[in-house]
Amino acid sequence: MNLRQWSRDLAMGVRFAFAGGREGWIRATLTAVGVGLGVALLLLTTAIPNALAQRHDRGDARTDITYQETPIPKAADTLLVGSAGTTFRDMDIRGRLLEPEGPRAPLPPGLDEFPAVGEMVVSPALRKVLESADGKLLRERLPDRITGTVSQDGLVDPSELTFFRGGADLAARGIDGGTIARIDRFGDPQPSTERTDPVLLLLILVVFVVLLMPVAVFIAAAVRFGGERRDRRLAALRLVGSDSRSTRRIAAGEALAGAVLGLLLGAGFFLAGRQLAGSIVVWRVSVFPSDLNPSPALVLLVGLAVPAASVLVTLFALRRVVIEPLGVVRTAKPARRRLWWRLLLPLAGLAMLYPMVGQGRDGGDFNQYLVVGGVIMLLVGVTTLLPWIVEAVVGRLGGGGVAWQLAVRRLQLSSGMAARMVNGIAVAVAGAIALQMLFAGVESDYTKDTGYDVTRAQMQVTIREEVPLGQASEKFRQTEGVREVYAYSEGYVGERRKDAQLTSQVTVGDCASLREVAHLPSCRDGDVFTVRGADYDTDTAKIAKTGRTLYFDTSFTNGPKGAEIPWVLPSELKRAQARTDPTGWKRGGLLLTPKAVPAAAAPALDGQLYLGLDETVPDVADRVRNTAAAMDSLSEPMVWHSAEQTDRFTAIRTGLFVGAACVLALIGASLLVSQLEQLRERKKLLSSLVAFGTRRRTLSLSVLWQTAIPIALGLLLASVVGLTLGAVLLRMTDTTVRVDWPSVLSMTGFGAAVVLVVTLLSLPPLLRLMRPDGLRTE
Incomplete structure (x- = not known):
C-alpha cells in the first residue's frame, strides 16, 4: 500500500469528521475536548522543568547571607544585610534588613531603591496579608510604612511572602555571617554541588511516570469516543465499495481530525491555565505565568505523538471488528479475550525492576531507563488486564432487580467500553498507592527526632x-x-x-x-x-x-x-x-x-x-x-x-500533591466527557425504555451500576498492582516492605469519590435524555 493511498484515506476520514452534520461535529468536539485536556496537562508537565529552573535561578540570584572565609571590609560598594525573617501562623516570611554602607552598595533583585529606616518594601502576597483583617497581628510586628512592591525578579513565586526593611547600626550587632553579613554583591559565591540522594532521584522518576501515565491513558480513550455510531458509518462505506483496510484507515482519519483539533484546544487550555497560574496556589506552591514555557523540542514531541497515537489506537481497536456492508459484527458475542499476553506486560515490568532490588542508596544511582520502563509496563498492565477481568466477572453475573439486569446486560455487550472508562482511574490509583508506600517506607530516613520535649516547652x-x-x-x-x-x-x-x-x-x-x-x-x-x-x-x-x-x-x-x-x-x-x-x-x-x-x-x-x-x-x-x-x-x-523532615524530601512530596491535584482534575473532567458521550449514544435506547414505561429511577440506578461495577473491579486491580509495585520499589531502596493501609484506603477512596462526583454531575443530562421525544429522527 503506497503512501498516496494512506493519505487519501486519512484525508477522507478528516472530511467525514467535519462534514458529518451535527452528529459529526458533536463527536469531533467530544474527542477534541478529551484529547485537549490531556494535551494541556502534558504541556504543563513539559513546562515544569523550566519553571523549576527559573525559581532556582531567582533564588540563587538574591542569595545574600552566606559563610565567607575572608570577611569583606567596609567599602563604598558594600551592604549590610540582616536576616529578619518571621512566621505568621503557618506561613514562612522571608525578611531582610538593609543598610547600604556606600553609594555603590548592591541593590537586591526586585527593588528599585533601598528603603529608609521606618520604610518597608513588600511582595504583593505579603501586602495582601498585611492589609487583610486577619493580618492585624502581623502588622503589629511589621509596622513600617510600605513604600514599594518587590518585583518578580526578587520572588521565587507569586505567593511568596517577603519584605525588605531599612536597617541602622547593624555593624554594632556583630557581623557573624549567619544573622548579619556584609556583602558586595548578591548571588551565591559557592553554588552547591551536593549530589542528589539516589532514593530521592528514584522518587522523582516514579512521580513523573505515575502522574503522566493516566494522562496518556485518557488521551488514548478520548480518540475512541463515538465508537458505535462511527462503526455504523463505516458499514455504509463498505456498502458503497470501500474495502475493509481503507475503511479502517478512514476511521483512523476521523480520529486524527479529533486529535488535531484536541491539540489546538489543548494549546488553548494550556494558555488559559498559564494565565491563571499566578493566582492559583496549590499546596502553597504557585508559579509565574512567564515561567511556564515548555521546551520547543518537548512541544514538538507532544504535537507529533498525540496524532500518531490516535491513528495507531484506532487501527488497534478495529483489528478484530468485522465491518460488513450491512453492519458491524460487534453486537454478536465477541471472542473471549486471552489472558496470557496480558500478563506479559506486568511480568516484563517486574523483570526490568528486579536487577535493582536491594540496591539502596549505597549502590549508586538507579538506572533511570529500567525504572521508567518497568513502572510504565506495570501500569500499562493495568489497562490490559482490566478488560479481561471485567469481561470475566460480568459474564458470570446474573439475576437481580431490573436496574441491575439492565446494567449487567449492557456491560456484557460492551465490557471493553466500560473498562476503557475506568482505565485512567485504575492507573492513577495504582501509581498513587505505590508512591504512598514508597514515601511511607523511606520517610523515616528523611525524618529525624528533634529531641525536644514539646510537653514542657513549645x-x-x-x-x-x-x-x-x-x-x-x-x-x-x-x-x-x-x-x-x-x-x-x-x-x-x-x-x-x-x-x-x-x-x-x-x-x-x-x-x-x-x-x-x-x-x-x-x-x-x-x-x-x-x-x-x-x-x-x-x-x-x-x-x-x-x-x-x-x-x-x-x-x-x-x-x-x-x-x-x-x-x-x-x-x-x-x-x-x-x-x-x-x-x-x-x-x-x-x-x-x-x-x-x-x-x-x-x-x-x-x-x-x-x-x-x-x-x-x-x-x-x-x-x-x-x-x-x-x-x-x-x-x-x-x-x-518533635520531628522534622529534610527540605528535599518535603519538596518532592509537595510536588506529588500538586501533580496529583492536577491529574485528579483531569480525571474528573475526562470521565465526565466520556460519560456524556456514552449517554448521548444511548439516547434512543433510553427514550425507548421510558416510552415502554420503565421508571426513570430504574434507569438512573442502572447507569450507576454500569459505572460502579467496573470501578470496583478497577480499584481492586489497582490495589493489587499498586501494592506489588510499591513492594518492589521498597525492596529496590533496601527498605523493609510495609503496607501503608491508610494510604491504600485513602487513594482508593479518592478514586471512588471522583467517579461518584462525575456520576452525580451526569444525572441532569441523563434525565433530559430520558424523554420520549428522543425517539424523533430525521
Whole structure:
C-alpha cells in the first residue's frame, strides 16, 4: 500500500469528521475536548522543568547571607544585610534588613531603591496579608510604612511572602555571617554541588511516570469516543465499495481530525491555565505565568505523538471488528479475550525492576531507563488486564432487580467500553498507592527526632546581650497565652585565659529554671552547682575546684576576642544530678544562680528563653513573635516540633500533591466527557425504555451500576498492582516492605469519590435524555 493511498484515506476520514452534520461535529468536539485536556496537562508537565529552573535561578540570584572565609571590609560598594525573617501562623516570611554602607552598595533583585529606616518594601502576597483583617497581628510586628512592591525578579513565586526593611547600626550587632553579613554583591559565591540522594532521584522518576501515565491513558480513550455510531458509518462505506483496510484507515482519519483539533484546544487550555497560574496556589506552591514555557523540542514531541497515537489506537481497536456492508459484527458475542499476553506486560515490568532490588542508596544511582520502563509496563498492565477481568466477572453475573439486569446486560455487550472508562482511574490509583508506600517506607530516613520535649516547652527565643534577660522574661510572662518561661544565660568557661584545653558549660538561671535541667538538693540565689551524670561532659569534674580561677570565654558569643573574664569559684560548690532538659539532652557543667555571676561576664553569655504555651489561645505563637520583635527586630523565635523532615524530601512530596491535584482534575473532567458521550449514544435506547414505561429511577440506578461495577473491579486491580509495585520499589531502596493501609484506603477512596462526583454531575443530562421525544429522527 503506497503512501498516496494512506493519505487519501486519512484525508477522507478528516472530511467525514467535519462534514458529518451535527452528529459529526458533536463527536469531533467530544474527542477534541478529551484529547485537549490531556494535551494541556502534558504541556504543563513539559513546562515544569523550566519553571523549576527559573525559581532556582531567582533564588540563587538574591542569595545574600552566606559563610565567607575572608570577611569583606567596609567599602563604598558594600551592604549590610540582616536576616529578619518571621512566621505568621503557618506561613514562612522571608525578611531582610538593609543598610547600604556606600553609594555603590548592591541593590537586591526586585527593588528599585533601598528603603529608609521606618520604610518597608513588600511582595504583593505579603501586602495582601498585611492589609487583610486577619493580618492585624502581623502588622503589629511589621509596622513600617510600605513604600514599594518587590518585583518578580526578587520572588521565587507569586505567593511568596517577603519584605525588605531599612536597617541602622547593624555593624554594632556583630557581623557573624549567619544573622548579619556584609556583602558586595548578591548571588551565591559557592553554588552547591551536593549530589542528589539516589532514593530521592528514584522518587522523582516514579512521580513523573505515575502522574503522566493516566494522562496518556485518557488521551488514548478520548480518540475512541463515538465508537458505535462511527462503526455504523463505516458499514455504509463498505456498502458503497470501500474495502475493509481503507475503511479502517478512514476511521483512523476521523480520529486524527479529533486529535488535531484536541491539540489546538489543548494549546488553548494550556494558555488559559498559564494565565491563571499566578493566582492559583496549590499546596502553597504557585508559579509565574512567564515561567511556564515548555521546551520547543518537548512541544514538538507532544504535537507529533498525540496524532500518531490516535491513528495507531484506532487501527488497534478495529483489528478484530468485522465491518460488513450491512453492519458491524460487534453486537454478536465477541471472542473471549486471552489472558496470557496480558500478563506479559506486568511480568516484563517486574523483570526490568528486579536487577535493582536491594540496591539502596549505597549502590549508586538507579538506572533511570529500567525504572521508567518497568513502572510504565506495570501500569500499562493495568489497562490490559482490566478488560479481561471485567469481561470475566460480568459474564458470570446474573439475576437481580431490573436496574441491575439492565446494567449487567449492557456491560456484557460492551465490557471493553466500560473498562476503557475506568482505565485512567485504575492507573492513577495504582501509581498513587505505590508512591504512598514508597514515601511511607523511606520517610523515616528523611525524618529525624528533634529531641525536644514539646510537653514542657513549645517555643525557644534567643535574647541578645543588650536586652536584660529578666526584663525579657517578664515581657513574655505578660504575653497572652504564655504559661511558663524558663530563662537561662548560657556560656562557657575554661581553665586558661587563652587556648583552654578544658572547658565547661555555664548555665545561669533562677532556682525554678535550674530545676528544669537538674535535680537540686536545695537552692537559693547565690548558689553554684556542679552537675553529675550529664551527656558529653568530661571536663567539669577536672576544673570545678573551689577557689580556682576560671575564665568566661567571649569567643563563644559575639563578644570581642581576647576579652576573657576571670572568675573565682566560690568556697562552696553544691552537687546536682543532671536531668533531661526541655531540649532533650542532659546538660552538664556549672549551674549558677544570678547573684553568683560577675557583672563583667555578661558579654560572654547568650540569653535563651524556653516558653510553655497555652495552645488554646488563638494565634499564641504569633503573639510570642510580636513580643520578641518589639525587643529585637532580628529575633526569630523557633517553634519546637518533635520531628522534622529534610527540605528535599518535603519538596518532592509537595510536588506529588500538586501533580496529583492536577491529574485528579483531569480525571474528573475526562470521565465526565466520556460519560456524556456514552449517554448521548444511548439516547434512543433510553427514550425507548421510558416510552415502554420503565421508571426513570430504574434507569438512573442502572447507569450507576454500569459505572460502579467496573470501578470496583478497577480499584481492586489497582490495589493489587499498586501494592506489588510499591513492594518492589521498597525492596529496590533496601527498605523493609510495609503496607501503608491508610494510604491504600485513602487513594482508593479518592478514586471512588471522583467517579461518584462525575456520576452525580451526569444525572441532569441523563434525565433530559430520558424523554420520549428522543425517539424523533430525521
